[in-house]
Amino acid sequence: MSDAVLLEEIDRDGAVQEALQGMGADTTRAGLFRLGLLAGGGILAAGLPLALSDASEVPKSDVKILNYALTLEYLEAAFYAEALAKGKLSGSLLNFAQVVGAHEAAHVAALKSALGSAAIKSPKFDFKGTTGAKKTFLRTSKTLEDVGVSAYQGQADKIKTPAVLASAGSILAVEARHAAWVRDLIAGGKAGLLPAPEAFSTPMSMSDVLAAVKSTGFIKS
Amino acid sequence: MSNLNQTVDVSHLEPFDHDGALREAAENVNHSSRRAFLRSSGALVGAGALYAALPGAAFAAGGIPKGDIAILNYALTLEYLEAAFYAEALKKGALTGATGRFAKVVADHEAQHVTALKKTLGAKAVKKPTFNFQGTTGSQATFQKTAILLEDTGVKAYQGQATNIKTPAILRAAISIHPVEARHASWIRNISGQPPAPDAFNPAADMATILAAVQGTNFISTTGGSASAGSSVSGKPSVTG
Numbered sequence: 001m002s003d004a005v006l007l008e009e010i011d012r013d014g015a016v017q018e019a020l021q022g023m024g025a026d027t028t029r030a031g032l033f034r035l036g037l038l039a040g041g042g043i044l045a046a047g048l049p050l051a052l053s054d055a056s057e058v059p060k061s062d063v064k065i066l067n068y069a070l071t072l073e074y075l076e077a078a079f080y081a082e083a084l085a086k087g088k089l090s091g092s093l094l095n096f097a098q099v100v101g102a103h104e105a106a107h108v109a110a111l112k113s114a115l116g117s118a119a120i121k122s123p124k125f126d127f128k129g130t131t132g133a134k135k136t137f138l139r140t141s142k143t144l145e146d147v148g149v150s151a152y153q154g155q156a157d158k159i160k161t162p163a164v165l166a167s168a169g170s171i172l173a174v175e176a177r178h179a180a181w182v183r184d185l186i187a188g189g190k191a192g193l194l195p196a197p198e199a200f201s202t203p204m205s206m207s208d209v210l211a212a213v214k215s216t217g218f219i220k221s
Numbered sequence: 222m223s224n225l226n227q228t229v230d231v232s233h234l235e236p237f238d239h240d241g242a243l244r245e246a247a248e249n250v251n252h253s254s255r256r257a258f259l260r261s262s263g264a265l266v267g268a269g270a271l272y273a274a275l276p277g278a279a280f281a282a283g284g285i286p287k288g289d290i291a292i293l294n295y296a297l298t299l300e301y302l303e304a305a306f307y308a309e310a311l312k313k314g315a316l317t318g319a320t321g322r323f324a325k326v327v328a329d330h331e332a333q334h335v336t337a338l339k340k341t342l343g344a345k346a347v348k349k350p351t352f353n354f355q356g357t358t359g360s361q362a363t364f365q366k367t368a369i370l371l372e373d374t375g376v377k378a379y380q381g382q383a384t385n386i387k388t389p390a391i392l393r394a395a396i397s398i399h400p401v402e403a404r405h406a407s408w409i410r411n412i413s414g415q416p417p418a419p420d421a422f423n424p425a426a427d428m429a430t431i432l433a434a435v436q437g438t439n440f441i442s443t444t445g446g447s448a449s450a451g452s453s454v455s456g457k458p459s460v461t462g
Contacts, residue, residue, distance in 0.1 A: 099418060106421035149400050156396040162384040166425065169383045169399065173376050173423035176400035177407035181417040184408055189319050194326060195411075196404035199333040200397040 059160045066164065067120040068206055069171070070111040072151055074122045075218060076144050077104035083131035092185060093134055100141075100178050107171055114167075124220040138186050142193075145179035147204065147212055154203035176201070286387045293391065294347040295428055296398070297338040299378055301349045302440060303371050304331035310358035319412045320361055323368075327405050334398055341394070348445025355439060365413040372406035374434060377426035 080101030083089060089097050112119045130136040152172035159165040180195035187193045204212070213219065285293075307328030310316060316324050339346045357367040379399035386392045407417035426434075435441065 099416070103418065103421040110422075153396055153400060156383065157389045157392050166380075166384050167422075169380045169396070170422040170425065172396070172400055173380055173403040174418055174421060176403035177418035177423070180404035180407035181411055184411045184417075191322055195408035196326060196330065196401055199330040199401060200337075200394075201400040201404075203393070203397070 058164070062159055062161050062164050063115065063118055065155050065159055065168075065206075066111055066115055067118070068155070068209075069152065069168065070108065070115065070120055071123070072148055072209070072213070073104055073107040073111060075125065075213065076148065077101065077108050078122070078125045079127055079131065079140065079144060079218075080104055082125075082127055083137050086132050088132055089134065089137065093137070096141075096181060096185060097137070100145075100181075103174055103178070107174075110167070125218050126220045127218055128216075138182060141182045142179065142186060143216075145175055145182055147209060148175040149179050150202060150204035151206075151209040153201055154205050154209070156203075285391065289386055289388050289391050290342065290345055292382050292386055292395075292428075293338055293342050294345070295382070295431075296379065296395065297335065297342065297347055298350070299375055299431070299435070300331055300334040300338060301445075302352065302435065303375060304328065304335050305349075305352045306354055306358065306367065306371060306440075307331055309352075309354055310364050313359050315359050316361055316364060320365060320409075323405075323409055323412055324364070327368075327372075327408075330401060330405070334401075337394070341391075350441045350444045352440050353442040365409060368409045369406065369413060369415060370438075372402055372409060374426075374431060375402040376406050377424055378428075378431045380423060381425040381427050381431070383425075 080097050083097050084101055130140040152168050159168060183193050183195040307324050310324050311328055357363040379395055379402060386395060410417045
């Protein structure tokens with residue numbers, strides 16, 4: 001019951017789905033404007049190669065994908081922040097949570113900066129106690145990171161704006177590194193869970209990812 | 222050894238290989254693929270078959286732009302390199318424990334990448350170069366350092382091409398390999414006690430930078446040349462380092 005563990009848990013509020021559906025034309029328009037403002041600004045988080053030069057070239061579908069990514073990053077960042085606040089991790093797990101928590105926070109900051117007023121707000125989360133013990137932390141982290149990889153991968157050929165694609169690619173690789181890292185921590189230097197379980201990574205569609213996220217029950221509102 | 226530079230900033234690698242074999246191969250790939258492209262009016266026969274191995278890539282039989290062919294051959298060259306490295310390391314038998322398990326799994330992945338890319342390219346596939354891994358496959362420590370370099374480079378290389386690929390099915394294929402290389406990099410780094418995910422945003426590198434770095438390792442002793450124009454690109458000197 002490795003990979004599916006969290007996806008089978010219960011939740012029925014559909015908060016993320018609703019939030020994404022709520023990103024209508026008005027926020028999109030604002031998003032385009034905001035993205036345009038980023039052009040010469042260079043205010044984006046250091047390291048993110050997201051330099052959108054012409055607002056008119058950013059289709060609303062890309063804004064939606066960026067908000068979808070932002071939602072996933074909010075979820076991950078909040079998960080690691082709570083795990084660190086609870087203070088149950090030590091050694092290599094603590095190091096992992098600190099490094100990855102900082103990465104996810106940087107992803108959130110970058111995506112929010114890019115989206116500006118079109119950015120979806122952070123939901124409230126309830127991690128159902130999974131942040132309070134090493135074992136549940138590891139299993140949950142693995143699921144979140146694996147899903148994150150598949151989620152970014154699933155959007156690559158849908159992204160219209162080259163700068164957005166480049167940014168997504170730079171985050172995709174990092175999520176994959178996180179996923180392999182936590183899998184190796186779970187394996188604990190022994191044979192077992194593979195950090196790279198397949199030769200070709202499998203993408204997930206937006207609807208599948210949202211259903212999976214919803215099923216965790218982690219998103220309250 | 223500078224080619225094992227632990228910073229993995231490939232731009233710092235000193236190219237001490239002077240034959241330019243890989244760059245020539247890349248240039249020949251461009252030439253030959255252009256010719257082949259014109260000859261075949263853009264119809265890459267067999268592309269659909271090869272993509273059976275790659276998830277989600279349903280190929281339209283209309284043909285692949287020459288830019289994408291060059292990118293695929295570039296990817297194939299890097300995969301040849303990785304696959305040969307792991308195959309040699311497994312053959313030498315110096316790896317144990319987690320490192321040995323890593324090598325076995327990753328060797329299989331890289332071989333699958335080679336197979337898929339070769340099938341995709343068909344007659345346009347660049348031939349496999351011959352390699353000299355300079356003894357790095359013979360000990361656990363040098364294997365680990367070299368694997369980190371190769372995998373980090375692979376991640377940067379795929380990432381750097383994402384925005385250059387024109388064909389959606391090829392982008393999907395590349396983007397299914399890209400995170401696998403990232404997982405490999407993270408895995409061997411963790412085994413080696415290096416930070417598995419050193420940046421919040423993974424750096425990309427362009428083709429010229431990657432080719433210079435690969436050349437700098439001196440691992441490629443002779444290039445295979447390009448397949449469809451094999452005879453015309455032969456005669457490439459195999460300058461030993």
